[in-house]
Amino acid sequence: MRKIAAVARKEFRQIARDPRTLMTLLFVPLFVLLLYGYALNFDIRHIRLAVDDRDRTPESRSLVAAFVNSGYFDLVAAVDADPKKAVVSDRPAATELMDRNDVRAVLVVPNGLGRDVRVGHRVDVQVLLNGDNSNTATTVMAYATTIIRTEGLRYAARAAAAAPAANGPGASIRVATPLVTVEPRVWYNPQLRSALFLVPGLIAYIAMISAVISTALSIVREKERGTMEQVRMAPLGATSFVVGKVVPYFAISLLSAVGVIVVSMILFDLPMRGSWLLLLAALSLFLVGALGLGLLISSVAETQQVAFQLALLASFLPTLMLSGFIFPISSMPRVLQVITYAVPARYFLIALRSIVLKGAGVAAYALELGALTTFAILVLTLASVRLRRQWT
Amino acid sequence: MNAIVVKDLTRRFGDFAAVDRLSFEVAKGEIFGFLGSNGAGKSTTIRMLCGLLKPTSGSATVDGVDVSRDPEAVKQRIGYMSQRFSLYERLTVDQNISFFGGIYGLDRTRLDARRRFVLDMAGLAGRERLRAADLAGGWRQRLALGCAILHEPPVVFLDEPTGGVDPVSRREFWRLIDHLSASGVTVLVTTHYLDEAEHCNRIAIIHAGRLAAIGTTAELKQVFADRTIVEIRTSNAVEAMRLIERAPDVEKTSVFGTSVHAVLKHGERDVDGVKARLEHAGVPVASIEPVPPSLEDVFLDVVEEAG
Numbered sequence: 271m272r273k274i275a276a277v278a279r280k281e282f283r284q285i286a287r288d289p290r291t292l293m294t295l296l297f298v299p300l301f302v303l304l305l306y307g308y309a310l311n312f313d314i315r316h317i318r319l320a321v322d323d324r325d326r327t328p329e330s331r332s333l334v335a336a337f338v339n340s341g342y343f344d345l346v347a348a349v350d351a352d353p354k355k356a357v358v359s360d361r362p363a364a365t366e367l368m369d370r371n372d373v374r375a376v377l378v379v380p381n382g383l384g385r386d387v388r389v390g391h392r393v394d395v396q397v398l399l400n401g402d403n404s405n406t407a408t409t410v411m412a413y414a415t416t417i418i419r420t421e422g423l424r425y426a427a428r429a430a431a432a433a434p435a436a437n438g439p440g441a442s443i444r445v446a447t448p449l450v451t452v453e454p455r456v457w458y459n460p461q462l463r464s465a466l467f468l469v470p471g472l473i474a475y476i477a478m479i480s481a482v483i484s485t486a487l488s489i490v491r492e493k494e495r496g497t498m499e500q501v502r503m504a505p506l507g508a509t510s511f512v513v514g515k516v517v518p519y520f521a522i523s524l525l526s527a528v529g530v531i532v533v534s535m536i537l538f539d540l541p542m543r544g545s546w547l548l549l550l551a552a553l554s555l556f557l558v559g560a561l562g563l564g565l566l567i568s569s570v571a572e573t574q575q576v577a578f579q580l581a582l583l584a585s586f587l588p589t590l591m592l593s594g595f596i597f598p599i600s601s602m603p604r605v606l607q608v609i610t611y612a613v614p615a616r617y618f619l620i621a622l623r624s625i626v627l628k629g630a631g632v633a634a635y636a637l638e639l640g641a642l643t644t645f646a647i648l649v650l651t652l653a654s655v656r657l658r659r660q661w662t
Numbered sequence: 663m664n665a666i667v668v669k670d671l672t673r674r675f676g677d678f679a680a681v682d683r684l685s686f687e688v689a690k691g692e693i694f695g696f697l698g699s700n701g702a703g704k705s706t707t708i709r710m711l712c713g714l715l716k717p718t719s720g721s722a723t724v725d726g727v728d729v730s731r732d733p734e735a736v737k738q739r740i741g742y743m744s745q746r747f748s749l750y751e752r753l754t755v756d757q758n759i760s761f762f763g764g765i766y767g768l769d770r771t772r773l774d775a776r777r778r779f780v781l782d783m784a785g786l787a788g789r790e791r792l793r794a795a796d797l798a799g800g801w802r803q804r805l806a807l808g809c810a811i812l813h814e815p816p817v818v819f820l821d822e823p824t825g826g827v828d829p830v831s832r833r834e835f836w837r838l839i840d841h842l843s844a845s846g847v848t849v850l851v852t853t854h855y856l857d858e859a860e861h862c863n864r865i866a867i868i869h870a871g872r873l874a875a876i877g878t879t880a881e882l883k884q885v886f887a888d889r890t891i892v893e894i895r896t897s898n899a900v901e902a903m904r905l906i907e908r909a910p911d912v913e914k915t916s917v918f919g920t921s922v923h924a925v926l927k928h929g930e931r932d933v934d935g936v937k938a939r940l941e942h943a944g945v946p947v948a949s950i951e952p953v954p955p956s957l958e959d960v961f962l963d964v965v966e967e968a969g
Contacts, residue, residue, distance in 0.1 A: 276764020280750065280757070287752040287793075500748035503712055505737040506765045 273506050277514025281488070285518060295484055295522045299476040299530050306472050307538055313464050314409045320347040320373040322364055327384025329425060333395070336421045337377060342413045346373060364398060374400045375410055387425040388432070458627040465538040470622045471595030473534065474615045477527040477553070478560050482585040483578065485519050485564025490577040493568075508661035512654060516561050523557050524550075531626075543629030552625065552635075555642040556618040560585070562649035569656035589615040617641040663726060665690045665817050665848035666711065670720035673706050680706040682871035683720065688850060688864075690816075693843045695862030696852040697961060703871040704852045708819050711850070713737050725816050725848075738766075741810035741818040745825035749806055751795035755786055758794055758809060766813035773812075780808030783838060800831025807838060811847075818842065820851040824858065836861050856957045865957075867964050874968040875960075885963055886955040889913065890929045892936070894922045895948040902945050906936055916962055923959060 285291050319337060323330050337343045349364045364376045378396035386393045397414045401407040459466040492498040501511060531549075534540040542549075563584055571577035589595065592606065593615035599607055610616050617638035624630040632639070666688035673681040681703040688694040698704045709715040711724055713733025722729045725739040749758050759780060763773040781787045784804035786797075794802060803823065811818060820839070824832045836858065843849055843863075851862065859865050860879055867875045867882075875882055896902045899922050906912050906924055911932040913925040926932040930952055937950050 272769075273765050273767055276761055279764070280753065280761040283757055284750060284752055495751075496744070496746040496748045497750060499714075499744075500742070501765060502714060503737060503740070503742040504762070504765045505734055505767070507734075 274510045274514040274517075277506075277511055278517045281515055281518040284488075285522065291484060291488070295480055295519075296526055296529070299480055299526050300533060302476050303469075303472055303530050303533060304537075307465065307469060307534070313462075314406055314413075315342055317343050317375055317406075317410055317413075318346045318373040319343040320349050320364060320367050320376045321345060322349045322376060322378045324381040325379050325383040329384035329387055330379045332424075333379060333383075333418070333421050334377065336417050337414075340413065340417050342410075343375070349376065368398065368400055371400075374406070375414065377414070387422075388429060390426065390429045463539075466540065466627060468596070469534045469538050469540050470626060471593065471615075471619055473527060473530050474556070474593065474618050474622060475589045475595055476530055477523060477557060478585045478589045478615055479582075480526060481519065481523040481557050481560035482564040482567070483581040484523070485516065485561050486567040486571065486577045486581045487574055488515060488519065489565065489568035490571050490574050493572060494574060502661060508658040509654065511661075512565060512657060516565070519564075520554075520557060520561055523561070524553065527553055527557065540626060542626055544625035548632060549622070549625050552618060552621040552639060552642070555639060555646060556614060559614045559642060559646035559649060562646055562653055565653035565657065566649050569653055569660065588613045592616070594619055611641075614642055614645045617645075663690075664688060665692070666694075666722070666724055666850065668707075668711070668720075668722045671707065671710060671717055671722050672719045673703075673710060673715065674718045679871050681710070681717075684868065684871070684873055685720075686866055686873060686876055688848055690848055691843055691846045692864065693839060693849045693851065693862045695859045695865040696850060696868065697856070697859055697865055698852075698868040699965065702868050704868060705821060706871075707868075708742075708821050708850070708852065711736075712740055712742055712819060738813070739815055739817060741813070741815040742821070743806050743810040743819070743823055744821040745823060749794040749802060749809065752793060754791050754793055755781075755797070755805060756790040758805065759812065762809040763812050768813060776812045776814070780805070780812060784808045799827045800834060803827050803831065803835060804838065807835070811842070816846070817848045817850070820849065822852055822854060824853065824855065832858070856961060859957055867961060869965050869968040872968065875964045879957060879960075882957070882960045882964075883955045885960060886925070888929075890926045890932075890952050891955050891959055892924050892926060892933055892950055893918070893953045894924060894936075894940070894950045895920070896922065896940070896945055897948070898945050901943075902940055902947075905940060905943050905945060909936065909939060911935055914966070916959075918956075918958070923953070925959075925963075 285295070321334050321337075323334060334345070338345050347367055349367060364378070367373045368376065376398040378398065380393065380395065383393050383395070395418055397411070397418075399407045399410055399414075456462055489498075492501070528550075531540070535542060564581060567577055567580045567584060571580055588609075591597065592599075592602075592610045592613045594610070595615065599610050599616065602610070617635075621635040621638045621642075624635045628634070664687040666686075668687070669685050671681055671684045672679060684703070684707060696704050696707070706715065710717050711722055711729060713729050713736035717730055724736050727735045727739060729736050750761065753761065756777075759777050760773070763776060768776060781790065784801060784807070786801060786805060786808075789797070789801070794805065797805065807820075807823070824835055827835070832855075839849055839851070839861070851858075853859060862879075864876065864878055865882060866873060875885070877884075894902060899917060899920060902922050903915050903917065906922075907915050911927055913927050915922055915924045917923075924936065926936070933950060933952070937947055940947050
């Protein structure tokens with residue numbers, strides 16, 4: 271016990287005196303959180319829109335207003351595809367605006383829209399979209415469809431109300447109102463802010479990378495410097511050495527992860543609907559697995575450079591791509607889906623989202639906690655077998 | 663009983679025998695020198711004696727403990743220090759001492775006493791708060807020795823302890839080793855510096871994993887008992903060597919600084935012949951006279967014989 275304490279104390283002192291490690295463990299995570307938190311935003315706003323209003327009636331104007339007032343679109347240009355109507359001759363055509371990337375969408379209101387909707391006739395409104403980014407285009411299309419449909423219903427209601435007065439009793443306009451409508455209620459994240467979806471992933475990602483890299487490097491550094499050999503000459507078992515070494519990194523990683531969570535709550539309005547105790551438990555399990563992975567890497571690598579590359583490969587890529595952090599696992603090819611079962615972040619993410627966003631009880635993610643435990647035991651066993659073999 | 667007993671110790675790496683049936687004994691309190699060129703098997707032997715490497719065959723006991731049977735017990739009884747020791751550079755002198763004391767399981771009172779001893783011994787009192795990285799070579803080396811003997815081991819292994827250290831610090835270091843030995847600690851030391859080997863009570867020369875010679879320096883020098891070494895001072899050492907190397911009365915030659923050492927087969931009566939040969943060829947001979955064999959002469963001779 272005294273020996274383990276000596277190793278742990280030494281490690282703490284080394285970390286405290288090594289600005290690089292300290293940065294990696296405490297500030298890089300926060301920096302990454304801010305960078306990703308603000309840059310990785312799937313919410314689409316301020317879509318540059320051009321309007322080609324060939325109708326110029328109160329009805330067409332109210333449709334354009336509906337786009338602008340939705341908050342998603344910024345009206346940046348008015349085009350006139352019809353030369354006869356061109357007020358200013360040098361107004362660019364819609365194609366030109368799209369080509370130059372000045373606008374992402376063009377709303378084309380056909381001539382006669384006002385007249386037709388007043389009598390309850392069907393009208394087609396055209397929306398041109400830039401599809402070079404298919405994700406954005408899909409989202410913009412959904413926004414435009416919703417706005418136009420809502421506006422269409424309003425026209426219909428107005429036409430129905432006006433009909434008796436205009437055509438006398440008995441005449442009727444059939445307003446096409448669908449019999450079944452969708453009333454979506456989005457739970458846990460009602461505004462569908464992508465931050466709430468991404469930040470938990472980010473927490474897992476940051477914790478994984480810093481824990482794996484710092485542990486792997488700290489042991490390999492001792493191999494490189496020759497201090498490992500010196501320590502092996504002492505009557506100190508491999509287990510005492512490894513435990514003493516892991517304890518400080520566990521404490522610091524935990525602190526850093528909690529810091530990232532708290533900052534996420536402040537900056538990204540991440541809620542905390544579940545219990546902190548469960549969160550810490552899940553986080554600890556996840557971190558122990560990550561530290562174990564770092565140890566395993568340190569038992570393979572002989573130089574810090576190799577250790578760094580292996581650690582990056584083992585933590586960065588799988589956690590980013592195969593954990594459900596950004597890309598949903600259910601839409602991956604079968605083979606990749608199978609691989610994701612070996613990625614601990616996958617389980618941690620489910621647990622984390624359940625605790626933070628849903629406030630769900632342990633039952634909801636007991637399986638995931640079990641998987642995290644299994645992973646931790648597996649890598650720790652492997653790592654200790656390998657390290658102990660190298661010890662004597 | 664002897665502090666170190668090595669019997670037929672062998673270590674193979676695949677087909678290669680790094681250490682080959684090595685046997686020797688070191689008495690308690692003795693300073694035992696281990697000489698050999700790079701790759702001769704010195705470090706492999708030390709690693710086996712420290713319990714870090716399992717012998718392929720043969721046996722070794724250190725302070726009465728069998729190294730292959732109980733390596734952990736061996737570790738408690740030895741101190742080890744190498745040239746590339748291996749302090750934690752970012753930590754202070756004090757923190758390094760605390761760490762090594764900690765992993766050897768010293769309790770607080772004992773650690774404090776030993777800390778004072780080590781600081782005194784290494785001349786580091788008042789420098790406790792300096793980082794190990796900021797210490798000059800000699801101090802670092804003495805601190806390293808101090809950390810290796812915090813737990814007062816009866817046997818100390820020093821693997822090329824004085825590499826890269828200035829002559830004054832080296833002399834200081836050997837004074838510490840003499841002190842250790844006087845207090846009953848057994849020291850096994852490997853070195854490249856043959857002048858340092860003169861400090862040892864006994865020396866073993868190993869070559870290609872085997873024991874080539876063992877004994878006190880005086881005993882080792884006996885290999886030249888019936889031969890004569892002459893030192894030739896000349897302005898053209900290279901030409902001189904070329905001329906006499908194949909002469910019938912010269913056994914072998916080697917360069918020592920600016921002069922040439924020649925081993926003569928028939929003793930002093932060959933001296934005039936050699937001198938005449940050189941002068942005849944136009945190589946000026948400033949002096950040519952018999953010299954007592956140095957340890958370097960012995961080392962080269964022994965290694966060549968063991969070939």
